Amino acid sequence: MRKKVNQHQLEGWINHVQSFTHLGKVPDYIPALAKQNPENIAISIVHLNGECIKAGNLEHTFTLQSISKVISLALALMDQGEDYVFSKVGMEPTGDPFHSIAKLETSNPSKPLNPMINAGALAVTNMVEGSTPDQKVGRLLSFVHELAGDNSITYDEEVASSEFKTSFLNRSLSFFMKQTGVVEGSVEELLDTYTKQCAIDVNIQQLARIGAVFANEGKDLETGRQIIPQHYARICKTFMVTCGMYDASGSFAIRVGIPAKSGVSGAIMGAHKDLGGIAVFGPALDEKGNSVVGMHLLEMLANREDLFIF
Amino acid sequence: MRKKVNQHQLEGWINHVQSFTHLGKVPDYIPALAKQNPENIAISIVHLNGECIKAGNLEHTFTLQSISKVISLALALMDQGEDYVFSKVGMEPTGDPFHSIAKLETSNPSKPLNPMINAGALAVTNMVEGSTPDQKVGRLLSFVHELAGDNSITYDEEVASSEFKTSFLNRSLSFFMKQTGVVEGSVEELLDTYTKQCAIDVNIQQLARIGAVFANEGKDLETGRQIIPQHYARICKTFMVTCGMYDASGSFAIRVGIPAKSGVSGAIMGAHKDLGGIAVFGPALDEKGNSVVGMHLLEMLANREDLFIF
Amino acid sequence: MRKKVNQHQLEGWINHVQSFTHLGKVPDYIPALAKQNPENIAISIVHLNGECIKAGNLEHTFTLQSISKVISLALALMDQGEDYVFSKVGMEPTGDPFHSIAKLETSNPSKPLNPMINAGALAVTNMVEGSTPDQKVGRLLSFVHELAGDNSITYDEEVASSEFKTSFLNRSLSFFMKQTGVVEGSVEELLDTYTKQCAIDVNIQQLARIGAVFANEGKDLETGRQIIPQHYARICKTFMVTCGMYDASGSFAIRVGIPAKSGVSGAIMGAHKDLGGIAVFGPALDEKGNSVVGMHLLEMLANREDLFIF
Amino acid sequence: MRKKVNQHQLEGWINHVQSFTHLGKVPDYIPALAKQNPENIAISIVHLNGECIKAGNLEHTFTLQSISKVISLALALMDQGEDYVFSKVGMEPTGDPFHSIAKLETSNPSKPLNPMINAGALAVTNMVEGSTPDQKVGRLLSFVHELAGDNSITYDEEVASSEFKTSFLNRSLSFFMKQTGVVEGSVEELLDTYTKQCAIDVNIQQLARIGAVFANEGKDLETGRQIIPQHYARICKTFMVTCGMYDASGSFAIRVGIPAKSGVSGAIMGAHKDLGGIAVFGPALDEKGNSVVGMHLLEMLANREDLFIF
Known part of the structure; x- marks a missing residue:
């Protein structure tokens, strides 16, 4: 049973959460993110019929960060197949x-528990087809262009370069996995690809449209073409349910119950099979790393529209 | 959109999985379970309109074991409220x-990560109202009678007593939680209650009917009376999704995608909002502790009827 | 090369550490210990020739607590042999x-890493010969009488009973080990024995004399009779070096370099092969659980007399 | 009380352990080590008066591997002081x-538990004075020349380069510590220095002589000059006691009781205050990573000469 929300509702919710913009903290450990204004908030929904509604600061762009883990997982599944991906x-x-x-x-055997934690995401990005970081990043961007229906999307060089210089923990994870055979090839090249993937820069509407393709079982909203095979789109949504919101995934599933993936930039992407793609944004994060404003917006949306899926 | 399965389909599936009955292993660490015949298999579905279909060995009864964790969670939420339960x-x-x-x-603070692992389930059972084990067990049984619509259900004394004598690990967990303040009162009384709760004895149709109440958002199928408040029924189903199938919860969510809870007796209870309550049974377990036949039955059901919920 | 310290030196050191008596904290989690006066401090040395010197509050008695782990280890080795003890x-x-x-x-196989942590000490006490707690406690006391040359020593019933009532963590450890086969028999009886063993009550001179038997390779100071076989006395001293001072064992070995065992009552027992037995006491503990005054006394003694053994 | 062993005894022991040369396994994960002949075994003792005795294959050289951790620790202590080293x-x-x-x-705060595990040894090597890997390696070699009294010692380039290429786990540890501030500067440069340090190549007599300086409290055997300050030599020996033999440090302390450090090349260096420096060698390792022949030689030596130090 298809559900719809209207422009007016979105604007009401955006007004309501203005009072929460200064709760939480803009993270300071990534210099390029630390400069964000916590009052830049936004929401957008792309319904399954392709119709898009939005409210808040619509010009502002932000990087995907961990939301990109869902996208690289879909591409790696398409490139390497389910069996290979889940062997690692x-x-x-x-x-x-x-x-x-x-x-x-x-763990024995040693493999990252899932593709939404950093170790797993690094291993997955390493599986994206391409013999150089440039080729891999190029393919990831082309895939994002298809999903968002917008070829202008690229990555933010300043953010990518800033994260590349300070990703010591991700290098530690990658070398550990190189030791155990989960990761092959050059760790520096992997980090190059990974930090660019995380730095892909979108606006609120583009993000909602990406979510809508997952909501639509992998099919393009207009043409109905299967961009992501249905089964892989479902795999991605399942990981969004079980591990999409960092250490708050369990409580988010209870309180909101929508498949969603959060990023440290303050964005959250949702994919609801009866409603469509959902994007919320607000730079100030709670202690679990999720956008305070984004969580409030999703909770309101879920409760008022009864979007709980279980 | 309501979905239905018919008697004929169930019988076909039961025939199909006969060839799997001797894969897996009947667990030998609980003497009363070790005697089970792996060929005693069954399936039942109770649709949301109350209609019940079933196939396989319908007379055989089995104990709830870990499936009871969902039921005690619902009762503890009703007895103590959400805030108290999730403070512990x-x-x-x-x-x-x-x-x-x-x-x-x-973990800091020390609390069990969720109510589906043993530590969490022990803590939850300890919250069920009642000043003695007899009172608590009495209330749990009455609640099961309401859910199953059958006042004849009781616990298997032999199984309860056998588990009570050998529950050293659960005593270890309980004393640890007594130290940290998660569990209060007598550990021996808690184990008495818990092992009886796990030993509640049902047949396949009774189990499907319990599942149907969860599927029906907590409402009695005939009268529509709210046996479990909707919000609590949803909480229970969410835990079934994220942690219902032991260490295979994540892969089960991907392959099957139905909220379900497994028990070491070989039973699995599912709750699907468009279909109803589902019960499958087969005593031989895979290495994760889930019924081999039960997993096959649920996977077939999910794929053929497209029950994937995300 | 035998070393000696004189009475005058001890008195000087005791005066010197008076200024430290109020650093650290008297532990409050064992009610019977919480009442101790931090100014009750004492030191005693029993030289290898049997000569005893001492200074400070000589009347005060205190319970052995974790120091008893060394004694029960020696007795279990004598009762069961080295192979059996270290199989568990x-x-x-x-x-x-x-x-x-x-x-x-x-750990795989699951066994406590050593006999100085609580899990290992519980497993060791469980190995002391005797079919009832009374028999085991009786044998432990007789052994202490032999070591201290004093048949009047007994356990403090109030301390024992207070610890018995609140030993939830030790029960948790014991039940875990019962599950894995490291501990056999009744956990309640084990806790009864263990809390009485920890509550054995001695004065400073008695403790120094027990240490002197270990220093003297297990032989009675006067008669030369081998109370503990040499090899077992050495095993005990080795554990005092590698794990005798809780989480400060490594830094203590560097700064002091004397085999020593600490207890939460504020006592420390040392055993130095060229000097003899050493006992220090002061109820206020540092954050690692070692007596602040005791640590200072041992560090002074070690540095001034060059007792470093490596 | 000084102890002495004679040439004749050493030869008897070498003959005795010939029968053990094919127990254990030459490690295959470092190609340059995998080629070693398990029958190349040797022992040497350098007494405190400088006299050297030796038996077995005296020409064969081998790399220090983890034995170098003791040497870099001594140098880092001399370069940076005790407070700085143990702050990290x-x-x-x-x-x-x-x-x-x-x-x-x-661990909180995150620091390697001690300088004998790889993480701690990497952090220590990083503290050795020098602005380039060449300078650091140069200083380490000069220090080894002083300790061994032999300026011809250098590192094995093939071993160093082979380990440099495959040290993924050590890179993982180093990047983790770079994240937490324990390690500064370039990880690749640190690995360059560290793998060369581990590849320092010595014969049995040179190793025994290095051990003798530690046994002699840091003083040159002939001139009496303090090469390592006494306190630092003692710190090194203490770590040899508590953590020198990998996961067998505790049982080695009980069975042998001599400060000793083991390396994966099959060498073990001992330092006994009454006897002098001890070196044993045999390429086949037990499951804990210690030389099978070396362990037998040390156990025989300790028991026959009663070298137990506690």
Whole structure:
């Protein structure tokens, strides 16, 4: 049963959450993110019929950060197949932080528990087809262009370069996985690709449209062409449910119940099979790393429209 | 959009999985379970209109074991409220085994990660109203009678007593939680209640009907009376999605995508909002502790009827 | 080369450390210990020729607490032999806290890493010969009488009973080990024995004399009779070096370099092969659980008399 | 009380352990080590008066590997002082494997538990004075020349280069510590220095002589000049006692009781205050990574000469 929200509702919700913009904290450990204005907030929904509504600061762009993990997973599944991908990366949620390395050591066999934690995402990005970082990044961007229906999207060089210089923990995870055979090839090239992938820069409407393709079982909204095979789109949405919101995935599933993926830039992308793609944005984060404003917007949306899927 | 399955389909599936009955292993660490015949298999669906279909060995009864964790969670939420329950037990899935104690020590604050692992389930059972084990068990049984619409259900004394005598790990978990303030009162009384709760004895149709109440948002199928408040029924189903199938919860969500809870007796209870309650049974377990036949039945059901919910 | 200290030196040191008596904290989690006066401090040395010197509050008695782990280890080795004891308990130091349970779960095979952490000490006490707690406690007391040359020593019933009532973590450890086969028999009886063993009550001179038997390679100071076989006395001293001072064992070995065992009552027992037995006492503890005054006294003694053994 | 062993005894022991040369396994994960002949075994003792005795294959040279950790620790202490070194690296033994990373994550503050595990040794090598890897390696070699009294010692380029190419786990550890501020500067330069340090190539007599300087409290055997300050030599010997033999440090302390450091090349260096420096060699390793022949030689030596130090 298709559901719809209208422009007026979105504007009401945006007004309501203005009072939360200064709760939470803009993260300071990524210099390029630290400069963001917490009052730049936005929401957009792309319905399954392609209709787009939006409210808030619509010009502002932001980087995908961890939201890109869902996109690289879809592409790696298409490039390498399900069996190969899950021979290297697990399917299970974890109670450990997204950047944790301890489980790589204590699990037997050693593989990252799922593709939404950093270790798993690095392993997945490493599987994207391409013999150089440029080729891989090029393919990731082309895929994003298809999903968003917009060929102008690119990555933010300043953010990518700033993260590349300070990604010591991701290098640690990658070298650990190189030791155990989960990652092959050059770690520096992997980090180059990964930081550019995380730095892909979008606006609120583009993000909602990407979410809408997942909501639409992988099919282009207008042409109905299967951009992502249905089964892979479902795999991606399942990981959004079980591990999409960092250490708050379980409580988010209870309180909101929409497949969603969060990024440290303050964006969250949702994909609801009866409603469509959802994008919310607000730079100030709660202690789990999720946008405070974004969480409020999704909770309001879910409760008022009864979007709970279980 | 309501979905339906017919008797004939169930019988076909039961015939199909006969060839899997001797894959997997009947667990030998609980003497009362070790005697089970792996060929006693069954399936039942209770549709949302109350109609029940079933196939396989319909007379055989089995104990709820870990499936009871969903039921005690619903009752504890009704007895103590959401805030109290989740002040003691977390909401997050975990990559650790269901019987693990290590995270109780390394998490800060120390609380069981969720109500589906043993530590969390013990803490939840301890919250069920009642001043003695008899009162608590009495209330749990009355609640099961309401859910199943059958007042004859009781617990298997032999199974309960056998598990009570050998539950050293659950005592270890309980004493650890007594130290940290998650569990209060007598550990021996808690184990008495818990092992009886796990030993509640049902047949396949009764289990499907319990599942149907969860599927029906907590409402009685005939009268529409709200046996479990909607919000609590949803909480229970969310935990079934994120942590219902032990260490295979993540891959089950991908392959099957139905909220479900598994027990070591070989039963699995599902709750699907468009179909109803589902119960499958087969005593031989895979290495994750889930019924081999049960997993096959649910996978067939999900794929043929397209029950994937995300 | 035998070393000697004189009465005058001890008195000087005791005067010097008076200024430290109010650093650190008297632990409040054991009610019977919380009442101790931090100014009750004492030191005693029993030289290898049997000569005893002492200074400070000589009347005050205190319970052995963890120091008893060395004594029960010696008795269990004599009762069961080295092979049996170390089939159940390891020989390796650990970086985890003395009360930790996580390693019991993650080690394969599951055995406590050494006899100085609580899990290992409980397993060792369980091996002391005797069919009832009374018999085991009786044998432990007789052994202490022999070591101290004083048949009047007994346990403090109030301390024992207070610890018995609140030993939830030790019960958790014991039940975990019962599950894995490291501990046999009744956990409640084990806790009864263990809390009485920890509550054995001595004065400063008695403790120094016990240490002197270990220093003297297990031989009675006067008669030369081998109370503990030499090899077992050495095993005990080795554990005092590698794991005797909780999480400060490594830094203590560097700064002091004397085999020593600490207890939460504020006592420390040392055993130096060229000097003899050493006992120091002061109830206020540092954050690692070692007596602040005791550590200062041992550091002064070691540096001024050059007792470093490596 | 000085102790002495004679040439004749050494030869008897070498003959005795011939029968053990094919127990254990020559490690195959370092190609340059995999080629070693397990029958190339040797022992040497350098007494405190400078007299050297030796038996077995005296021409054969081998790389220091982890034995170099003791040497770099002494040099880092001399370069940076005790306070600085131990602000970055702990003093406590650990029950985890020498290459483990999990504790870096779970310890708070994050620092390697001690300088004998790989993480700690990498941090220590990083502290050796010098602005380039060449300068640091040059200083390490000069220091080894002084200790061994032999300026011809250098590192094995093939071993160094082979380890440099495959040190993924050490890179993982180093990047983790770069993230937490324990390690500064270039990780590749650190690995360059570290793999050359581990590849320093010595014969059995040179190694025994290095051990003798530690045994002699840091003083040159002939001139009495203090090459290593006494306190630092003692610190090094203490770590040899508590963590020198990988995961067998505790049982080695019980069975042998001599400060000793083991390397994966099959060499072990001992330092006994009454006897002098001890070197044993045999390429086949037991499952803990210690030379099978070397362990037998040390155990025989300790028991026959009663070298137990506690």
